[in-house]
Amino acid sequence: MQTTSQLAKNAPSPCKFSPSLGMRIRSMPSKEHERLEQGRDDASGWRRWGPYVSDRAWATVREDYSANGDAWDYLPHDLARSKAYRWGEDGIAAICDRYQILVFAPAFWNGRDPILKERLFGLSSPEGNHGEDVKEYYFHLDCTPTHSYMRFLYKYPQREFPYERLVNENRHRSTAEPEFELLDTAIFADDAYFDITIEYAKYSAEDICIRIEAINRGANPAPLHILPHLWFRNTWAWGPRPSPEPKIRMVRGESADLCLVSDDSELEPQSSIPVTYRLGSRFFHAPEGGVPLFTDNETNMPRVFGPGHANRRPFVKDAFHRTLIDGDSCTNPLQIGTKAAIHYRFEAVAPSESVVLRFRLTDSPGLEEPLDEVDRTIELRRREADEYYETIHPPTATADERNIQRQALASLLWSKQSYLFDVELWLDGDNPNLPPPASRKTIRNEHWRHLNSLRVMTVPDKWEYPWFAAWDLAFQCVVFALVDGEFAKQQLWLLLFEQFQHPNGQIPAYEWEFSDLNPPVHAWAVWRVYNMDRIRSGKADRDFLERCFHKLLINFTWWINKVDNKGNNIFEGGFLGLDNITVVDRSTRCADGSRLEQSDATGWMGMFCLVLMRIALELAKEDRVYEALASKYFQHYIYVAAAMKNMGNRDYQLWDEEDGFFYDVLLYPDGRYRKFRVRSLVGLIPLFAVERLEEAWIEPFKEFRENFDWFMKNRGKLARSVVHTVERAGQVTHALTILNQDQLRRMTTRIRDPDEFLSDYGVRSLSKAHESHPFVFDSSEVRYEPAESIDRIKGGNSNWRGPIWFPTGFLLIESLRKLGKAFGEHLGCPAAHPGDASLPFNDLAREIAERQIRVFSRDARGRRPVYGSSQKFQEDPHWRDLILFYEYFHGDNGTGLGASHQTGWTALVASLIDEWRH
Incomplete structure (x- = not known):
């Protein structure tokens, strides 16, 4: 066993700044940089384990086997605890291996909720007055590119979670009204909640230390149940005959700690994985005092499909929920299964006090006192993460901007997912004796049978958009290039790879309809990431650029022929x-x-x-x-x-x-x-x-x-x-x-005009002039709407009729900078109103960038525009420095709107801080 001093050797030396490159140059790499160099293969090494588990697998296209394509209703949240998933798991702050064979995640219960908190809750698109929306508060506080260290905060109420009220209130609100949020229910009144922090630190590439701390923020003692879960994704029960299953069982060792052993040796290798992939035995060490629980990751057939359907196994997926909530005796007394948990019960956590649990998931057998290293490893990796991000933050960024940038990057890194989807198998079904309804084949994605993913991919948001989206991914990769150029390049290549790009040249758009059209920004992202990687690594990756270029030519031809x-x-x-x-x-x-x-x-x-x-x-x-x-x-x-x-x-x-x-x-x-x-x-x-x-x-x-x-x-x-x-x-x-020079003057004058496009927080997606002068066509109109959309198109929660969007603002900033370099003082942006001065293009670019950064930064009153009038987020010391990266922002006051964790492209604020604070 390595000692802590051995783990800590080779600490990074200070960095210096190179103005000519506009970036930090490391005189010696940090430990995280060394790990990045070592671990370029995500099937082994430091990248093998990560946060590759979705926040929501229910109500997704992949899990939809309905006759009408209504994914929202086929597998709703209420059935998620009882039905085994076919294409991927979900959990709170969950981790897994690269192919998602084995999954770990914590679950919680406050003694009052009607549901064991195994996954995050939110509204489906038909339920929300502005479309789908997560109704939980969770934050990605830290993450390194190799996931050597990760930290996640979940705010768990002590009162009964208001599931029905959230659904009913939002369902009955009109689109002209705001969403009804969890804070609006007063469930956090008197701070009656737990701050639950989940930390992961890798002792080595295959040895993960886990620490869960729950702090009672309320004024009264409160009970809390913590159940760390370990389970195998169900890959064995879908074909015409069930295949051999893996196992998790209890073992007794010399240590007083509890130990679960997972074994995938009997599991049939997946034919689509190009090499034989096995995890081998994994040992999950946990402190004594908990009660081990075992069941199988199998569908509870009567609950999901009706009383006429029998279970394949006597012990099913929702056994732990039924044990705690309903008092049923439904776990396996032989203490073996494909799903296990250890139940820790704290009768009364005192106000301002915390409970701490330490765990370790390792491939090493026979460790003596395995939990002794947990705190030391977490402290070490946390310090290494600090040292790593010191090489990332630009020198003139304020402490607040560094916090924003680090949380943006952490949220982006947490938004990776083991994206498993074989479209042909999904369309035809696994079991020829029980084929899915024939109507499914004409609803969506029938022309994408070649698409087959077993990749770790970056997704816009693992709850609201738990699937890749082509133009989101392009912007995400630009931000990823700040911290992990190799991953950014791999992701861009993936959509051009034969198992993704259509033979006709089209790049798949997103899971709800791969044939839909996203803007052709992939080439721009390839070119930008190539140059960012060239500058940061000191080496031009010509092979990457050339491979992508050849496939982009095919994509370009598709566009020409198609549209x-x-x-x-x-x-x-x-x-x-x-x-x-x-x-x-x-x-x-x-x-x-x-x-x-x-x-x-x-x-x-x-x-x-x-x-x-x-x-x-x-x-x-x-x-x-x-x-x-x-x-x-x-x-x-x-x-x-x-x-x-x-x-x-x-x-x-x-x-x-x-x-x-x-x-x-x-x-x-x-x-x-x-x-x-x-x-x-x-x-x-x-x-x-x-x-x-x-x-x-x-x-x-x-x-x-x-x-x-x-x-x-x-x-x-x-x-x-x-x-x-x-x-x-x-x-x-x-x-x-x-645009010619006269057209540039006229267009940029509108851009800098606060009565049209220029908001205090960026560039509006629709001119404010349409507030009093809407455009009318037949019976439809387009009116300036700075917040949520009144019209429900494409799910209902995506509004381009006024709010500020980071990706388009980012591209506009880049274009203005290019114009500034080309024309210099020869041409600029005229005054929008009398008394204004002419503005060079580069200055207009800077002005827009500063305003977009301002969305998240504290203003002179110490308030963040992103949180609008939310007193909790603006003033509470346990909330005010936590950042949510919304999908888009109010066109007049900068309040965050849409998906609350759409870090996919809103993480571009990290790039703006990087580029405008040197």
Whole structure:
């Protein structure tokens, strides 16, 4: 056994800052950096175990075997404790191995709840007045990239949890009313709750120390039950014949501690895993004083499917719940099963006092006093995490900003999941003797039979969105590159891998409908992560860039063939993630044959062209063949960008000269058209298509330079409207932007205008001008709504009619910085109102970045805008420094809205702090 002093050796030395690189340079790596270098394979080493368990597996598409595709109702929260999951487990602060064979998670009971707290509760989409929504308070406080140290806080009320009231109140509220939250029930009055902190620290890659501390924040003694759970995911009961099962049993050793041993030696290896994968024996050590409980991870058939169905095993999944809550005698007296727990009962935890339990999950047999090392290991790994994040935080960030950045990164790292989904098997069913209803095959994802995932993936949110989403993942990887470049690159490659990317070239959108269209930001993320990794590692990963580039070419071709209906380089796009920003559902084809030509779709494609051009030029540094592809995408950008203004013998364009803005155009079959005069992100997205080519930089690329010059000379009228040559201090730069200089002035004036797009907390998704002047089309209207949406489209809890969204703000900031570098003082943003001064583009970028950071930072009164009028979050010392990273934010006051843990892309605040605090 290693001693603590051996564990602590090679402590990291201080870091210094390199202004030229805009990042910290380590004079010696921290211990976490060393682990990152050692553990590049997530099937072994330091990455093998992590928080790869969903917060919610119930009411997901993967677990939906209904005839009508109603995932919300097929497996609701009330049945989750009783039905074995087919595709993945859930739990509170749970961990598992990379393939989720074995899972550990704590469960709790306050002696009053009607349900053992094994998983987080929330509303399904039909129940919530603004869609699905978790109704719990939990926080990801810390996490290292290899998960050598993790810390999670759960606030558990001492009063009976108000399940029915939360459902009933929200169900009866209109969309014009706010959500009814857990704090609104007064269940936390008088601080009658437990702060339960769960910490994990790896003694070694296969040896995990666990510490659970529960502090009574209330004024009175309160009971608490803690049940650490260890169980096997059910992989044996789905086929025509059950296969051999793993086992968990009690063992007695020389130590006074309790010990459970899990054994997967009898478990049949999964055929889809390319190598034989086994965990071997695992020893779970726990302190004496608890009562071991055993059952099997099997469905309680009568409860789930009705009294006419018999259980396959006498002991089923919900046995521990029934034992504590109902007093049933339903656990296995032989103390063996596929699911086990140890029940610790604390009759009365005194006010301000805490109870602490220590555990250890290890592959090492015969440890003497195994729990003695738990506290020392946790303290050591916690200190190493501090040292690691000292190398991440920028030097001028305040203590508050460092706290925000660290929790954002921790929340992102906690949002990994072992994403298990074989679409073909899901569609056809495991057992040919009991096939699922035939109607399922035509509801969703029937064209994605090739998609088969056994990967650890980053997801937007493990409760509300416990599945990968293509454009969310792109932004997540940009943030991951701050702390784990290898993981960021692997994730981006995954969606281009043959088991994900469709043979036709489409990238899967998200689980509810893989065929839906997300904005084509994947190429941008590949290019950005490549450069971030190159700067941080000091080495350019050309192999990664080249592999991704080849698959991105296929994806680009799919877009061209799929959505450029008339070959005019104007794209219809469809949904594109901006759920309800317009008056129609953009996923639906119009019955009368009309089509919507979209400014945002065409803007995204212009951006796609420019990124592919830059990647091709980067690859051309070593292989001149890529210059031809760079030329191709430069020319394609010209055609796409020019088409937005006028091309294809049309008598209209997406740019509106009168308003100085880009609009969608509805084109009727008889040639009539109508502009959707909605000033929204749809019209700002063309600004994302920005790149600059410096004459001196492109000079070595002879073929590309010749093609560039030819095109500028022979297609000058077309090219000069979207390629703007700037000469400053003897340097010639070509600014590639869809907007000409006059259009840039007009558009950025609207962006900086507080009466239109500029909020105190970022850029609104819809101009505030539509508050008093809504856009009306037939019987529908688009009105500025700074908070939650009144219209229910795409689930009902996603609003693009006013609130602030971090990913689009992030892209706008990046575009303005590029414009600033290209034009310098030659061009800027004019004043929006009399008395305002002209503003350089880079200053406008900084202003937006500062406002987005401001969403989370304490203001002069010590209040965080993200928490609005919530007194608990604003003033309580046990709440005020805990950060939730919401899906989007109130357009006028910055209050957090939508999913409360959508760290997936709101973690971009960590990148903003990184880039604007050096």
